[in-house]
Amino acid sequence: MRIELNLNGEETSWEVAPGTTLLAALHQASSLSAEDSCLRGHCGSCTVLLGGRPVHSCLVMAARVSGCSVTTIEGLPGEGREGLVRVIRGASLEKAIELGCSEIGWEQKKPSTVPHLERCIGRSDESSPQFGVQFVDLEVDPETGEVFLRKIVSAVDGGTMSHPLMTDKQIEGAVVQGLEYALFENDEASGPFGAKAAGEVPIDGPAQAIINAISDAVGIHINRIPATPERIWRAIKESKEES
Amino acid sequence: MWEISDYLFADSPPEAVSLMRQGPGKGIYLAGGTDLLLNPPECDFVVDISRAGISNIARTPGGDVFLGAGVTLQDLATNELVTSFAGGELSRVASQCGNRPVRNLATIGGNLCNARSSADTAPILLALDATCFITDQDSQESLPLDDFFVGPQQTILENRLLVGLALSAEVSDRRCASSKLICRADNMALAHVAVGVDCREGRINAARIALGAVAPIPLRATLAESTLDGFDINSEDKETLSEMICDVAELAAGEVDPIDEHRASSEYRRDLVRVLTRRLLEKVLAEIAAESALNDGGQS
Numbered sequence: 001m002r003i004e005l006n007l008n009g010e011e012t013s014w015e016v017a018p019g020t021t022l023l024a025a026l027h028q029a030s031s032l033s034a035e036d037s038c039l040r041g042h043c044g045s046c047t048v049l050l051g052g053r054p055v056h057s058c059l060v061m062a063a064r065v066s067g068c069s070v071t072t073i074e075g076l077p078g079e080g081r082e083g084l085v086r087v088i089r090g091a092s093l094e095k096a097i098e099l100g101c102s103e104i105g106w107e108q109k110k111p112s113t114v115p116h117l118e119r120c121i122g123r124s125d126e127s128s129p130q131f132g133v134q135f136v137d138l139e140v141d142p143e144t145g146e147v148f149l150r151k152i153v154s155a156v157d158g159g160t161m162s163h164p165l166m167t168d169k170q171i172e173g174a175v176v177q178g179l180e181y182a183l184f185e186n187d188e189a190s191g192p193f194g195a196k197a198a199g200e201v202p203i204d205g206p207a208q209a210i211i212n213a214i215s216d217a218v219g220i221h222i223n224r225i226p227a228t229p230e231r232i233w234r235a236i237k238e239s240k241e242e243s
Numbered sequence: 244m245w246e247i248s249d250y251l252f253a254d255s256p257p258e259a260v261s262l263m264r265q266g267p268g269k270g271i272y273l274a275g276g277t278d279l280l281l282n283p284p285e286c287d288f289v290v291d292i293s294r295a296g297i298s299n300i301a302r303t304p305g306g307d308v309f310l311g312a313g314v315t316l317q318d319l320a321t322n323e324l325v326t327s328f329a330g331g332e333l334s335r336v337a338s339q340c341g342n343r344p345v346r347n348l349a350t351i352g353g354n355l356c357n358a359r360s361s362a363d364t365a366p367i368l369l370a371l372d373a374t375c376f377i378t379d380q381d382s383q384e385s386l387p388l389d390d391f392f393v394g395p396q397q398t399i400l401e402n403r404l405l406v407g408l409a410l411s412a413e414v415s416d417r418r419c420a421s422s423k424l425i426c427r428a429d430n431m432a433l434a435h436v437a438v439g440v441d442c443r444e445g446r447i448n449a450a451r452i453a454l455g456a457v458a459p460i461p462l463r464a465t466l467a468e469s470t471l472d473g474f475d476i477n478s479e480d481k482e483t484l485s486e487m488i489c490d491v492a493e494l495a496a497g498e499v500d501p502i503d504e505h506r507a508s509s510e511y512r513r514d515l516v517r518v519l520t521r522r523l524l525e526k527v528l529a530e531i532a533a534e535s536a537l538n539d540g541g542q543s
Contacts, residue, residue, distance in 0.1 A: 001250060018289070019245030021280065041277055041345050042429075053317070053347040059280045060348065061273065063250040064291060143518045144424060184427040229424060230511045 003066035008032070008075035016062045022048070022070070025062035032072040048072050085172045088155040089164065093131045096155035100135040103153045130157045134175070134205030140217040145232030147183055147214060152206060158198035170199045178206035183226050245280075249288035253295045256378040256406050262290045263402050264380065272404060274313055275348040277341070278357050297352070297406055300324050306412030312352025312405045316340045316364075319351060328410060329371060329439070332419040336367045336437075339423075341430055352405045355391065358398045358460065359431075360502075365392075365461035366437035367421050369453035371414050376406045385409075392460035417441050418531055420523045423455070424515055426506040432456040433507040434515035436495075438523040442531045445477040452491075452520055457499040457512050464495035467520070476528055477535065484528065492521035 004013050007030070016025050023046045026034045034057050035045035041056040048057045049071035088099050101107065135153040140146070154175050161167040207225050215221045220235040248268075253259035263270045268287025273279060275293075298313035300322045308324050319325050319337035326334040340346055340354075340363045354364045355375075365388075373388040377400060386399070388408070393399050421437035435455035441448050450471035452464040470491050476484065501512035 017244065018250035019247045019283075021245075024244065040281055041341070044342070044344065047344055050347070054344045055347050056277075056344045059275075059277045059345070061245075061250065061276060061280070061289070061291070063289075064273075064276070064293060144515060146424065186428075230507055233511060233514070 001063060003063060005065050005067070006069040008071055014062065018063060020062040021058055022050075022060040022062050022065055023057040026057060026072070032074050034072055049075075084149060084152060085175045086151065086153045087168045087171045088153060089168070091155060093133070093155075093157070096131075096133050100133055100153045100155055104135040104137045104151060106135075130159075130201055132156045132201035132205050134178075134202065134209040136206065136209040136213045138210065138213050138217065140214055140232060141229075142218050142236055143233075145229035145234075145236065147210070147227065147229070147232065149179065149183075149210075152179065152209075154202045154205070156198050156201050158201075161198075167198045171202050174199050174202040175206055178203040179210060181225060182207035182210040183228070185226055245283040247286060247289055250291065251288060252291045252293075256292075256295055256297060256404050257380055259290050259292050259295050259404050260378060260380045260402065263404075272356070274350040274353040274356075275315065276353075277345050277349040278353060278359075292404070298350075303409070306415070308410045308415075309407055310351055310410070311407045312356075313350050314352075314407075316346040316349045316351065316354070317343070319364075320346065328415055329417045329419050332421055332437070333364070333367050333371065333410075336364060336421055340364070351408065355388075355408075356398055356400065356405055358392050358394075358396045360395065360458060360460055361432040361435065361456035362461055363423070363432065363435070363455070366423075366435050366453040366455045367419065368408065369461060369463055370419055370421070370437040370439035370451040371410050371417065372451070374409045374411070376409065377403050378406045379403050389463060392462075395459045414439070414441070417449070417451075418527045420527050422519045422523055424519075428506075431506060434501070434512045434519060436516060436519040436523055438520065438527055440471070440524075440527050440531065442476065442535075445475055445531075445535055447471050447474045447476065452495050452524075454495070454499055454516060457501040457516055459500070462498075464498040464520075466498055467491045467495035470494060471524075476532055485525070488521055488524045488528070491524060492517045495520040 001018055002013060002015050014025055014029050023034055023036065026032055034048055037043045037045040039058045041059045046057045047054050050060065050065060051068050086103055088096050091099055133155045137150040139148040139150065152175055154171055156171055158167055211222055211227060214227060214232065218236060220239050222231060222235055224231065251262050253262055259272065270288045270290055271284060271286045273289045273291050293313060297311040299311045300314055300318065301309045302324055303309055308328055316337040320334050341349060351364055354362050368388055374385050375388055375391050377384045391398055417439045419437065419439040423432045423435035425432055432455055434457050437453045439451040450468045452467050453461065454464060455461045496513050496517035499513055499516050501509040503509040
């Protein structure tokens, strides 16, 4: 079937099969950005504007947009924000702990009083020694087991940063991956100019910090991740039954 | 790709039904498509109802609010007639469905017609005594939403079309609240509770407790509801009131039949019904008590 649409401001005509999605039609007819990824309306990589409103093009039939305007990322002007994750920049380990405590609202502690600090510091002959510190502030609903993260502060010894903003974003992304495996997901030598690494180290910290914070909040220790609401609910229930 | 041989647009609800009955083969109505396209069903043709003129929200001369079946969840979340109806709980529920691009496509009719037990708009609409309008080629019918769901992913419709819903002016001041827990992987509700309470001079004259994702269909906990009828919220001391709320919540948890599957166990879902029902009733009754204290204060 033939459909007419306005694509990024230009009148366009496509020949499509009735069962084609808008995403598939965009791929057939153009090289415009709309990525095949989850194909379930979750990830957002195929988002386009339909009549000015964002929609997932994987969930729209091509025939539906006949007579409508469609805008891909190429049809937009371009731009940032403050989120859940804070990244500490330019600090020694001692300073990072000090700043982290203050960001999260704790009384400042000397590094020697923070338990298991030695284990926070990577020691390996094969890669550059680095440290990573995570701070987590969260709330747990003891009746439903839900966890509400308020803030995560991450400090990583990334060495010389060739692009500080990109390093921050790399750390933020890694922390988000790390907190997801802590809470949600089931399964799964110095470089140029003295750069080490910043993406891998902060992935490891959030789960431990979050599990410790949950233990601090409701007095139960979860020894399996993800710490889903139901696992927390069950652990609280079992600890009540024991006592 | 979805193997269909024809994609048809309907200009009106009767035309949609007539296209559906005409064939050839098996057809399916397509509104927003955000659920249907995840697992496209085997069929021969699609009847697209996005242009059938049922995407309007309007106040009727009698003061009811009519919601066309094609109204998107984003419109429900932002339309003033909905945000100002019964405290705007339906808008709040709609604003928490899926994500923005999904809400821009997904419709209230589609959410109900898929008839999943976890349908996000069902509990609050049940708590608001919504009426469904159904059209056939040359006849219309209306019935309470309570009678709309007949089994898992089954409605009373067959080939007929849900045109819209009405919320009665009589419930426009109903005190409502709702809450759900979702599975993070797919945003599906694990347990969803909506409560609605009408009070006259401190006495409860209508109570609704509606539940989603904890039985084969969305349903009301009628036994728990009836326990609240006629209850005088001012005559009891705090402890008695709080005990009564706990008892009602226990009753509601006893009226569900949750599925045991990978997202959550049956036991957990049932306990969530108890906890959420208790919290929502506490909230709603406290709001009503505070309001009546304010009114009494104003009179003296």
